[in-house]
Amino acid sequence: xxxxxxxxxxxxxxxxxxxxxxxxxxxxxxxxxxxxxxxxxxxxxxxxxxxxxxxxxxxxxxxxxxxxxxxxxxxxxxxxxxxxxxxxxxxxxxxxxxxxxxxxxxxxxxxxxxxxxxxxxxxxxxxxxxxxxxxxxxxxxxxxxxxxxxxxxxxxxxxxxxxxxxxxxxxxxxxxxxxxxxxxxxxxxxxxxxxxxxxxxxxxxxxxxxxxxxxxxxxxxxxxxxxxxxxxxxxxxxxxxxxxxxxxxxxxxxxxxx
Amino acid sequence: xxxxxxxxxxxxxxxxxxxxxxxxxxxxxxxxxxxxxxxxxxxxxxxxxxxxxxxxxxxxxxxxxxxxxxxxxxxxxxxxxxxxxxxxxxxxxxxxxxxxxxxxxxxxxxxxxxxxxxxxxxxxxxxxxxxxxxxxxxxxxxxxxxxxxxxxxxxxxxxxxxxxxxxxxxxxxxxxxxxxxxxxxxxxxxxxxxxxxxxxxxxxxxxxxxxxxxxxxxxxxxxxxxxxxxxxxxxxxxxxxxxxxxxxxxxxxxxxxxxxxxxxxxxxxxxxxxxxxxxxxxxxxxxxxxxxxxxxxxxxxxxxxxxxx
Numbered sequence: 234x235x236x237x238x239x240x241x242x243x244x245x246x247x248x249x250x251x252x253x254x255x256x257x258x259x260x261x262x263x264x265x266x267x268x269x270x271x272x273x274x275x276x277x278x279x280x281x282x283x284x285x286x287x288x289x290x291x292x293x294x295x296x297x298x299x300x301x302x303x304x305x306x307x308x309x310x311x312x313x314x315x316x317x318x319x320x321x322x323x324x325x326x327x328x329x330x331x332x333x334x335x336x337x338x339x340x341x342x343x344x345x346x347x348x349x350x351x352x353x354x355x356x357x358x359x360x361x362x363x364x365x366x367x368x369x370x371x372x373x374x375x376x377x378x379x380x381x382x383x384x385x386x387x388x389x390x391x392x393x394x395x396x397x398x399x400x401x402x403x404x405x406x407x408x409x410x411x412x413x414x415x416x417x418x419x420x421x422x423x424x425x426x427x428x429x430x431x432x433x434x435x436x437x438x439x440x441x442x443x444x445x446x447x448x449x450x451x452x453x454x455x456x457x458x459x460x461x462x463x464x465x466x467x468x469x470x471x472x473x474x475x476x477x478x479x480x481x482x483x484x485x486x487x488x489x490x491x
Numbered sequence: 492x493x494x495x496x497x498x499x500x501x502x503x504x505x506x507x508x509x510x511x512x513x514x515x516x517x518x519x520x521x522x523x524x525x526x527x528x529x530x531x532x533x534x535x536x537x538x539x540x541x542x543x544x545x546x547x548x549x550x551x552x553x554x555x556x557x558x559x560x561x562x563x564x565x566x567x568x569x570x571x572x573x574x575x576x577x578x579x580x581x582x583x584x585x586x587x588x589x590x591x592x593x594x595x596x597x598x599x600x601x602x603x604x605x606x607x608x609x610x611x612x613x614x615x616x617x618x619x620x621x622x623x624x625x626x627x628x629x630x631x632x633x634x635x636x637x638x639x640x641x642x643x644x645x646x647x648x649x650x651x652x653x654x655x656x657x658x659x660x661x662x663x664x665x666x667x668x669x670x671x672x673x674x675x676x677x678x679x680x681x682x683x684x685x686x687x688x689x690x691x692x693x694x695x696x697x698x699x700x701x702x703x704x705x706x707x708x709x710x711x712x713x714x715x716x717x718x719x720x721x722x723x724x725x726x727x728x729x730x731x732x733x734x735x736x737x738x739x740x741x742x743x744x745x746x747x748x749x750x751x752x753x754x755x756x757x758x759x760x761x762x763x764x765x766x767x768x769x770x771x772x773x774x775x776x777x778x779x780x781x782x783x784x785x786x787x788x789x790x791x792x793x794x795x796x797x798x799x800x
Contacts, residue, residue, distance in 0.1 A: 253778070422754070442580075457681075459683075
């Protein structure tokens with residue numbers, strides 16, 4: 234099944250603040266994010282593509298960019314690599330910008346009013362938590378990242394196997410910890426989790442595959458004894474920080490990015 | 492008039508040369524794609540036994556990727572019929588097929604013969620693949636399948652291959668991993684047949700990765716000692732944005748929780764060589780959320796070639 238996300242003017246953004254990363258991880262993350270940036274720039278039908286890094290990743294910038302791109306474009310695709318922490322009653326999360334500045338999901342919610350962020354991939358701790366979202370009266374805010382970015386609360390909870398989600402949105406995030414890009418557990422020789430991220434975007438943008446197919450091809454390419462995403466560690470679980478972590482896909486896995 | 496004739500005199504051979512070049516080179520460029528597509532469809536028909544006569548087959552996408560010693564080609568075909576639509580993706584390295592996935596997008600798939608049990612399907616696929624590839628070494632895999640009844644998950648070593656049969660709620664998988672018996676090194680070379688719902692996955696990477704050697708002269712205990720020695724004065728830096736970075740040093744390793752694996756990694760020649768992956772857990776969470784340090788030690792030379800944390 235093919236569902237093209239949008240046919241109009243499309244924008245993409247990458248954010249990598251590097252805060253709390255080791256020097257080796259920063260080098261690797263730059264390589265991977267730069268590769269993803271190139272895929273957006275040269276292979277997708279994106280008329281705007283930007284890679285914000287280090288001190289460029291601030292709360293103000295992410296907020297103003299989110300609002301402005303939502304206003305001017307038909308579709309916005311976003312990838313963030315970094316760290317995320319709970320705030321308030323702990324059902325709410327904040328991405329950490331440069332210097333560890335909190336970029337709360339509730340703040341993002343005020344900037345996605347045009348509902349154009351149809352593809353969001355947050356490679357950070359806990360970004361898939363608290364979905365479907367609920368309004369928390371104590372903190373007076375919606376919970377979790379997914380709803381605050383996509384403005385949809387009815388996305389399929391397993392976009393990899395769903396067959397009936399007709400939304401145009403896809404959200405990818407981590408349940409519990411997100412592995413470093415340099416993490417190599419169950420990777421083939423010479424590959425790491427950064428390779429998985431880059432490979433996913435290669436198949437998604439350069440080879441026009443849909444989300445499910447791109448996840449399958451990337452998983453097969455990077456992980457040992459693995460024919461599909463269903464058999465891969467991000468899907469089956471990675472032991473990180475004394476917990477099992479999972480890459481969750483919410484929404485419509487049949488979507489092909491423009 | 493004379494001048495025109497002169498032009499014609501030179502123009503005609505030039506046109507002939509260009510036309511000949513076009514006839515020689517243009518079909519060649521097209522035939523590369525056609526050959527790959529033909530090979531992919533041949534695999535789908537002869538090995539998977541999909542009944543192609545029931546489908547309108549179209550080549551949807553074709554990509555080439557140039558790596559060090561390999562040209563990877565990726566062809567996607569769309570198969571449409573009144574009762575079902577499929578997408579088939581095949582990947583080839585230097586014209587050898589190593590990955591095929593068939594997605595049933597809508598409806599059902601039509602096969603030349605009615606589907607039997609999962610085990611019979613897997614055996615049938617391997618037998619037809621053996622014929623298609625003219626590869627007698629597949630007999631070892633086929634005989635392994637015939638030794639298993641499918642009632643429970645199985646892991647067994649046969650020759651240099653580790654066979655695994657796995658049933659989960661989402662997929663049924665038959666896989667053979669290359670593990671030379673002598674040293675139990677896990678190489679990435681594998682053969683996989685997997686069924687997930689109506690989708691079918693096939694991987695043959697037995698020859699995709701060149702093996703450098705399988706010599707293991709460094710023992711597990713020696714590898715751990717080398718890793719511990721390497722980390723004695725080791726430190727790493729954690730980036731803190733505009734503030735001063737934190738240097739992490741003098742960390743404590745929980746020695747009783749150290750684990751090792753014997754894996755393979757490519758060297759400059761692109762071939763795989765065995766190494767010890769030594770995971771050294773730390774006593775607490777250190778800045779940058781670091782809780783483990785991983786040291787990779789070549790199993791033949793004892794040299795540390797990578798450290799991750």
